[in-house]
Every structure is written in structure tokens, then in C-alpha cells.
Amino acid sequence: MTLSDDRSRLGSPAVTELPEDVTIATEEGRRLAEQLADNRRHARKLLEVRNLSTQFFTRDGVVHAVDDVSFEVDYGETLGLVGESGCGKSVTALSLTRLVPNPPGKIVSGEIILDGINLLKLSSEEMRLLRGKKIGFIFQDPMTSLNPTLTIGYQIAESARMHLRLSRKDADERAVELLSKVGIPRSRDRMRDYPHQFSGGMRQRVMIAIALACDPMLLLADEPTTALDVTIQAQILELIRSLSEEFGTAVILITHDLGIAAGMCQRVNVMYAGRIVETGMVDDIFETPQMPYAWGLLDSLPRLDEQKGARLRTIEGLPPDLIDPADECRFSPRCTYARDVCRQKEPQLTDRVGERHAARCWGTEPGGWIQ
Amino acid sequence: MLGYIIRRVLWIIPVLFVVSVITFGLMHSAPGGPWSREKKLPEATVAALNAKYGLDDPIPIQYLKWVGGLLHGDLGPSYKYLDRSVNDIVADGIGTTVQLGIQAFLLSVIIGIPLGVIAALRHNGIPDYLATLVSVLGICTPSFVAAILLLVIFSVWLKWLPTFGWDSPANWILPTVALALFPIAQIARYTRASMLEVTRKDYVRTAHSKGLREGSIVVVHMIRNALIPVVTILGPILAFLITGSFIIEFVFSIPGIGRYYVTSIGQRDYGVIMAMTMIFAVAIAVMNLIVDVLYAYIDPRIRYS
Numbered sequence A: 001m002t003l004s005d006d007r008s009r010l011g012s013p014a015v016t017e018l019p020e021d022v023t024i025a026t027e028e029g030r031r032l033a034e035q036l037a038d039n040r041r042h043a044r045k046l047l048e049v050r051n052l053s054t055q056f057f058t059r060d061g062v063v064h065a066v067d068d069v070s071f072e073v074d075y076g077e078t079l080g081l082v083g084e085s086g087c088g089k090s091v092t093a094l095s096l097t098r099l100v101p102n103p104p105g106k107i108v109s110g111e112i113i114l115d116g117i118n119l120l121k122l123s124s125e126e127m128r129l130l131r132g133k134k135i136g137f138i139f140q141d142p143m144t145s146l147n148p149t150l151t152i153g154y155q156i157a158e159s160a161r162m163h164l165r166l167s168r169k170d171a172d173e174r175a176v177e178l179l180s181k182v183g184i185p186r187s188r189d190r191m192r193d194y195p196h197q198f199s200g201g202m203r204q205r206v207m208i209a210i211a212l213a214c215d216p217m218l219l220l221a222d223e224p225t226t227a228l229d230v231t232i233q234a235q236i237l238e239l240i241r242s243l244s245e246e247f248g249t250a251v252i253l254i255t256h257d258l259g260i261a262a263g264m265c266q267r268v269n270v271m272y273a274g275r276i277v278e279t280g281m282v283d284d285i286f287e288t289p290q291m292p293y294a295w296g297l298l299d300s301l302p303r304l305d306e307q308k309g310a311r312l313r314t315i316e317g318l319p320p321d322l323i324d325p326a327d328e329c330r331f332s333p334r335c336t337y338a339r340d341v342c343r344q345k346e347p348q349l350t351d352r353v354g355e356r357h358a359a360r361c362w363g364t365e366p367g368g369w370i371q
Numbered sequence B: 001m002l003g004y005i006i007r008r009v010l011w012i013i014p015v016l017f018v019v020s021v022i023t024f025g026l027m028h029s030a031p032g033g034p035w036s037r038e039k040k041l042p043e044a045t046v047a048a049l050n051a052k053y054g055l056d057d058p059i060p061i062q063y064l065k066w067v068g069g070l071l072h073g074d075l076g077p078s079y080k081y082l083d084r085s086v087n088d089i090v091a092d093g094i095g096t097t098v099q100l101g102i103q104a105f106l107l108s109v110i111i112g113i114p115l116g117v118i119a120a121l122r123h124n125g126i127p128d129y130l131a132t133l134v135s136v137l138g139i140c141t142p143s144f145v146a147a148i149l150l151l152v153i154f155s156v157w158l159k160w161l162p163t164f165g166w167d168s169p170a171n172w173i174l175p176t177v178a179l180a181l182f183p184i185a186q187i188a189r190y191t192r193a194s195m196l197e198v199t200r201k202d203y204v205r206t207a208h209s210k211g212l213r214e215g216s217i218v219v220v221h222m223i224r225n226a227l228i229p230v231v232t233i234l235g236p237i238l239a240f241l242i243t244g245s246f247i248i249e250f251v252f253s254i255p256g257i258g259r260y261y262v263t264s265i266g267q268r269d270y271g272v273i274m275a276m277t278m279i280f281a282v283a284i285a286v287m288n289l290i291v292d293v294l295y296a297y298i299d300p301r302i303r304y305s
Helices: A003-010 A027-041 A089-096 A124-130 A152-164 A168-181 A200-211 A230-247 A258-264 A282-287 A292-299 A340-344 B002-029 B043-053 B059-071 B086-121 B126-140 B143-157 B169-199 B202-209 B214-242 B246-251 B260-266 B270-298
Strands: A047-058 A061-073 A078-082 A105-114 A135-138 A218-222 A250-255 A267-272 A275-281
Touching: A047 A089, A061 A089, A061 A105, A061 A275, A078 A089, A078 A258, A089 A105, A089 A218, A089 A250, A135 A200, A135 B202, A152 A168, A152 A200, A168 A200, A200 A230, A218 A230, A230 A250, A230 A258, A250 A258, A258 A282, A267 A282, A267 A292, A275 A282, A275 A292, B002 B059, B002 B270, B059 B270, B086 B126, B086 B169, B086 B214, B086 B246, B086 B270, B126 B169, B143 B169, B143 B246, B169 B214, B169 B246, B202 B214, B214 B270, B260 B270
Parallel strands: A078 A250, A078 A267, A135 A218, A218 A250
Antiparallel strands: A047 A061, A047 A105, A267 A275
């Protein structure tokens, strides 16, 4: 089997699949190719996540880290996943690749449909063949995410050899090319260097080269710049943006920094306590946020026109315990607008004004008390 | 790297000097001497023997004479086996002892490392518990108990293997296994702990995110990193094994040098005591040097200059 047919093998029977690089010689082949192109142009999303729940079974109880989360990613789109620490952003990303550490973590329900394939229905071997091939992953800390005992050339070429069945020589050529693409000078010489011979920013460039080694459809970037100097952050983000445009790769950018999300993403999901609490186009989220938590996040950004010496604004309180959350708005204990209804029943994610804009808040629903 | 090795080799000299001075001093400050017998020798005889072997000189002079002999490759006479020099005694037994030690070392590495790796990969599973059981037994069982158990089972009951001697490969099996039990357990425990540590590393998660085969993640990404701390203990283990074991050589009647560690001290056989101590010190020093050089080979972050 070559890897190019894995999609037809793995695809759900409902969707007709065609390997991209098949020679279209027959009439039927041409028809299938057109159908595939049509699928992509119209109805189909690259990624559909439906009712995903991931839980951690700990000694103290079951932690609902990701709780009934649904969202979509279009082909080539950059989607932001924003929220404070522990809100479930990273666990969502790990769930998409089925890399949640098990035990104690487990995806308990939901569907993850990537390019027509339901990932949660695949065998672990089939899932492995998609990791790195269809989904690239950039992790937060480039200092520890590369193997210290292997050359970076090896670490980049490794996935190309595995997934694209390239010979060692061809894979090395590809690695050299990727290294220069991510902006590492003298890329051919640096193939034989080890991670400790690179600075943090350079290592994150290497991570990006690894993630893009097999030209994935989806790139998961989990706080890719959090561990880096501010001056380097902008360079790395620009690199992710330009390469994702060049390769046509969709990106899920996980960050707690709304400034980064605003600059990079077309759409944003705001997460709080395992839930998506607001989703929409980036302009709508920033101009007309429909959920007090999103206001809080925006308000807590330091501003240039701030008076000198003014205190940074924060959201009072801490996120709730995710063991057995009550049926209430999870932000209500910290929300200055909360009323009784917020503590009695959790609101649903309902549509708001604006394209694909939705929020989970009683107060901003039509007829609500927050304007 | 070469400069580093040369400097480390030169450092062995002061180490050996300190070890030899301390041993020489302790040895001579212990009561009695090579001529002490249950039936006392006449004073005149003792004086004549002391004079003949230079034992009536002041201790520092005796030490300098010993060092002088050592520099010419002469380890001096044995006071117990008056017809043999220490050189003869060491030369006769050291080959056997080193061979036994290397066999036991290879066996303990070949079994210990995979045992630890498998235990870690099946963490808290049945293979892990079995490996832990083996390790605990290996560490808890004194070598004379293990040696005698092996003798009883394989030589007396099953009659598969000879009970003593060193003439044929069949003779080698039981002592090698008996000697290897403890290091197998040690290496397995270290490897397991180290592998478990590596399993949680970010770069292993990266390897998973690249969709690599489980086998290649273990072999390429984990074992090499996990072996760095294990290599630290391999040096001393090899040094202990190739310098011989009193108990194993005694139980299986092996003509090595291991037994002299104990007998030479009881007999105040000064030359043999010094020779054994120096052999052991050299072995430890050289093994530690080899370990440090191996580090640089395994871990590219370490480069000596």
C-alpha cells in the first residue's frame, strides 16, 4: 500500500474519496475528481468537531476538561482558540490528534471529522498514519519538544520518510528545503546540528518545519510563541501565517493572547471552563463581544493609551472546579452582570448578530438585560 | 576530546597514589604480620625474615621501595606463598577473573536493559510486576545463596552442569549467571525508572504527533535518552565484575584472583593486598573514564574540551 491511498481506505463510505495524486485516465476517475473538488468548494468543512467531551479520571473525581464542544474549521482557515490556562484549549488540540494521555485522560464522546474521516472511529494504527501526515502539531516549548540526541535533519526527515515513503536521501533533500523555508540560514550545513545548538526561536522554526514536513491539511499550534521572547514571537507568527497561506494549510492557533488571535485569525472560539462560550469572526468578537468573559479578556489587555502606573485590569476570581460542574453558567461566579437565571440553568450557545457569531450568555440573548 | 582523555588518564595517577598510601598505612597499622602463627615462631626467626624482606625498615621507606618495584612492574614477593611472586599470582588468576566478569557483564546488560524497557512500556502491567519481582529477588538474594541454589538445581538435581572448575564452557554457565543476578536487577531497575521518566518527555509527545511507529519511537526516541543515566552505573558494575568475586570463585572453585581479596588480608600478605587494591582502583578509574567518554557519544549536548 502506498500512503496516497490511505484516504480512500480510511474514508467513510458515504463520501467518495479520491487520492490526490492518482492519474486521472478514465471517465469515472475524472467524475470522481470533480465530485471531490465540488465537495471541497461547497458543503464540506476541513474539520467538524461535534459534541466532543474529553475527561480525566483522577483520584479526586472526573475532570470535565473539554465538555460538549462543537466547532468547524474551513479549508485554509486560521481559527483561534482563546482562553485562560486550564480552560481546555490544549486538551481540545490533543483530542483532535487523539494524543490525550491515557490514562488518566479519555475522549468519552463526540465526533471529530477531518476531511470526511471520523477520527474517533479509526483504529489506533489508522490514526497514527494521519498524525503528521494530515495534521501537523507545533507545541509550546521548543526547548523540550525536540529530541536532544537526534540531529534536527533526522527529526525533520523522519516524518517524510515515514508518511511519504521517501528514501533517506530524498527525505534529507526535503528537510533542507523545509529548513530554508522556515528561515534557517545555511540549512544544508545545519542539518547535522543538534537541538541544543539552536536558540529558542530557531528551535521553534525547526518545530514548524517538522509539523509541515508532510504538507498537512491542518496545523495545530498550541501556544507556539508563549515560551519565546517578544521580539521573536512576531517573527514566528509571521512565519506560521505565510507558510500556512503558501501551503494552503488550515491552522488552529491556541493562545491566551487576544492580541495574537486578532492579528492571526479569521475566526475565534473563546473557551471557558471546558466550554466554548463565544465564537465568531474576529472583528465581531473584538468589536461586539456578546459574553462578559470575552469582555473581561479584552479589558485585561494592557493598552498603550493607559495612564502610567495604572494597575492592569483582571477578572476577579478563579475558573470553577471542573469536577462535576453544576448546571449554571460557569462564568456566573465571576460575572458582574449575573442574575439568578445564570445560576439556575446553563445557557446554550445561541446565534448573535454577525456572521457565524454565537455566544453562551442569558444576558445578551434577545430580550436579555445586557445591551 | 583527545586532550580531555589524556588529562583524565593523567588524573588517574594522583588517585592511585592516594589510594595506595591509605591502603599501605592501614595495612601496616593492623596488628600482626605475615609471620603471625598460632604456634608462635621464635623471635630470632621473625627478625631474620623481617630483615630478609625489608619489613624492619620504617613504613615510608617500605612504601617507597614498593612504589619503586611497581614502577618496574614488580609487585613484590608473597609472604604466604614463598615460592611465588605477586606477579605470578595475579598473572595466573586474572585472565579467568576478567573472563568471568565480562561474561557476567554482557549477560546482565543483555537481560537487564530489555527487562527494564519492557517493564516501563507495560507500566503497572503484568510484565512490569514480573520484572520488578525479578529485580527485587536479584537484589535481595545474597550471591552465595543464589550460587548454591543454582548448584543444587542444575548440578545436583538436574545434573545438567558441572559443580566446579573452569575447564570447559559448561563450567562457565553457573558462575556467570550467579554473578550476573545482582547487576541484572540493578540495571533493570535503573532502566525502568529512566524509561518511565523519558515517556513523559515533550519530545516523545512530539514523536507521537509525527505519527511514527510505536517501535521506532521506543527505539529511536526513547531508549537512547533513557540509557544516559544507565551508562553511569554500568562503569562501576563492570569494574566490580572484572575484578572478581570472592564468594562466586570460592563456591565454584574457580582459579581466579577474587579469593585473594579476603584471604590476603587475613594472612597479612602485604604484597597481594596492595596488588588487589591497585587492580580494583585502576579498574574503577578506567571504567569511569570510559563512561564519561561514552556520555559524549550518547548525548550530543556533552562535548569535552
